[in-house]
Amino acid sequence: MAFLRDAQNNPTVQAILSSLRHADAKAIAVGLPLTLFGIAFSYYFIALLYSLFFSPLRSIPGPFLARVTRWWEYRAVKLGNSNQEFIRLHKKHGPVVRIGPNRPVVHEQNIFAIQDNALHKERRRKISPMYTMSSMVSYEPAVDEMTHVCVGKLNEFAKEGRLVDVPHWMQYYAFDVIGAITFNKSFNMMENEGDTTGMIQGIRGANDFLAFWGIVPNLVPWLIGISNVLGMTSNTSTLVSYAMTQIDNTRKENAKSTVKGTSEYETFLKKLLQGESEGRLKTPNLLDACGSNIGAGSDTTAVTLSSALYYLFQNPDKLKKLREEIDHKEAEGSLSDPVTFQEAQNMPYLQAVIKETLRIHPAVGTILPRVVPPGGMELSGTYFPEGTEVGVNAWVLHYDKDIYGPDPEVFRPERWLGDEKTSIMDSMMFAFGGGARTCIGRNISLLELTKVVPQIVRKFDLVIEDADKPMDTYCAWFVYPYYNGRFKVRV
Template identity: 25%
Template sequence: MFSDSTIDASQDNVQHTLKSALMSIQVFGVLYGASYLVYNHFFHPLRRFPGPRLWALSRIPWCYHQYCGQLHIQLLRLHVQYGHTVRVAPTELSYTDPNAWNDIYSHRKDEMPKDPIFRLHTPTGAQNILVADRQTHTRQRRLLSHAFSESALREQEPILQLYAKKLLDRLSVQSKRGPVDMVAWLTFASFDLIGHMSFGENFGCLDAGTYAPFVRSITDMASELTVTQMAKYWGLDGIRQFLMPKGQRRKHIGTAMETVSRRITNGSEHRDFLHYILRANDDKGMSPQEIHVNAFSLSIAGSESTATALSGILFLILSHPPVYMRLVSEIRAAHASEEDVTLASTHGLTYMDAVINEALRIYPPVAITLPRIVPYGGAEIAGAFVPAGTTVGVNHYSTYHSPSNFEDPERFAPERWLDDSKSLLSNGEALRPFSHGPRSCLGKNIARAEMRLLLAKLLVRFDWTLEEEREGWIENQRVRGFWVKGSLWCRLAERVT
């Protein structure tokens, strides 16, 4: 039998051992953290690139501003202070130099792959064109290109016209009751339209005059990407299981996937995206799982970005009466009625194109950086060598608001995009709202066509005013993957012709 003193001594030894072990862990953690900071500041291969010291030492400042939804603003401030190239994290460089578009995103033998930390897994686990590796992306893009060709766009015009008319008719009813939130109605129209073009069924937003449950869940999905990305930086990817869609959101995603299956099984009388995909599919094409996730992903990417762009265009032109009047004059001079507005008829409207370009510069639907990883052997970017493994990217918002790229960058001035304009010096090569290179936005032609058609029809049928001054409507918005937009209340009056 052991005596009480022997047991007490044994317990003391255990406690002493535990305390020693905990102290050793603490000391090791402090030493590791200190050595990490010292290495990042004095010995890291990126130490010669300019940037704030705290951002170079740790990812904490980057994650903080990302979480607050203000990273785009902070990056702009850093670029204004430090120049076109800024070290914004221990292993990341941010660029606003127009040459960096080609250096990072263009076609090259050793393509810079997407940063795996930035990827959000698809609901089924199959790769879609947004996150696919190079080989899979090439195969999928070859097939999807049929759905986004110029000839396909012309065949899809009846769908565009159908939803443009439905939007205008619903606005005619709503405007008689008072001011209209155009962010909501443009979102309804964009999601219904792209839903129909993606898999033959719309979400019913325009008919119901409210957000469908799936559409409402999109903001949560974007926030999930933001939080998941930060968790991966700190090795906490395990919490992703708590961030993945559950309950109602999982149900909404499942419903969307069932819609795709139904479309594939039953066919459609419309020339939607799946029509072209299925028609061209072959042994080297896409699996059923890949078709599902691509239709699902395109319906999100194509709708949210277009609704955001149109909301920004409306706000900016209504906040600048001379621009609004000149744009209205150009559109109405070319169209006696809204029925005259077609994809072809809007191509010659040079001032409208200038307005759209300037709005995409001031308020880019993609305001973030699309990060890439420098491949083995390193690469020359914007005139300087960057070592392999570095995360690099051009930040859209900072690039478009950089005084080095655009004179008076905060001024909304569509005339800077006109051929005869000499009043503002601008570097047009800096503006790449649909990204650049082999992974640029596949649907950019459809997006521009939708913007032209809807904007022209809206300005032909209605006279517009902002319900109230919306000072800071853009500046006060946060970015959580997508812009977190506030309401945009407008008064609409049908024209008397």
């Protein structure tokens, strides 16, 4: 408290206090708010002038409001079409656009050459071996079990002639798979034909919160604090509580050495707990990994699965080619039921369908930003000073005619087959992010996609309702598709 004593003895401070003691209370009551308002107004006015006329980003084109506020981005996210707005913005202004005072967006994947911070590197290093494809393939029994449940329920729906919310159903499937892989415990969403846990609503609410209020991050602690004071339940509390319960239960099971696990595979959580017993991981690492599996892995997979089915059944010629490949493999006896991951790697048209789905409908529709490191850097022919928050959008990259040809809005898996440009197209793919920030759950998603898509295609037809209309989508963080359809057992 020494600094307080020094302040009290400071002549300037004493003079100010003396003036306040002798000042008229009414004058202070009127003058102080005006003074504070004047200070605030001056601060924002100076910031506005700087952003308009002196900022090193002032020459970058974009919406006028974006020069002085984040309102343009917030409005685009709030309207649910920011992915399309970013495409329109780049078409109008070119490879570099400004969507906020310190927030340019570039049409270049190399943004992710920017180095990661040490904390992220360390967190990722501890758990990344568990996400390799060789590790993921060990979870095939879990995927097979949930795929069997999915096919059984779709058979029921087909017999009933039921109209199905396909994206929602694929979300149930993805959640049940990730629950089985992570905890050896399905969420039973497919069996219950709904989310009785509240997990989907909670995660979507959390993602929307991040998409909207992440634009003004300084307000986030205040908003969280207000919600806590008002007793409002956090959108992520259900997820955290569930993950912690599973961690505690599995610890107890592991402590009983005589108890033998019932799973055909070692669950993701058991691998994490092994790392904990070896001193490599702690409880926050376990919660982080389990929460990421459920929160991020389920939505991205569900979006891609439902998009793949939509584009296949809306394009009969592409569907026919995939079925011909499946039928040929079945005829030569090289295709299991369900399809194994290894078998799927030898199906080039299936792989092209998956790549084309990831291209035409990447799950994440918002920009993925990075902060320019000390010394600044050049991207897309523009120099950015250190501290600039530069972003890139997957939808903009994936609809680039110079890379993907004159028809990027067309679902055409053939673009991935036998063309010398394939390696260039691959290098621009951004469905799972890029660089060290590539989605760590990428292989989980690919495992599910390569197994369940051929299984549904070989067994069912899907008649999409209002097939003559474009598919509705809503984009805050993820680009959720919306459509209904009726499954029919394939004859």
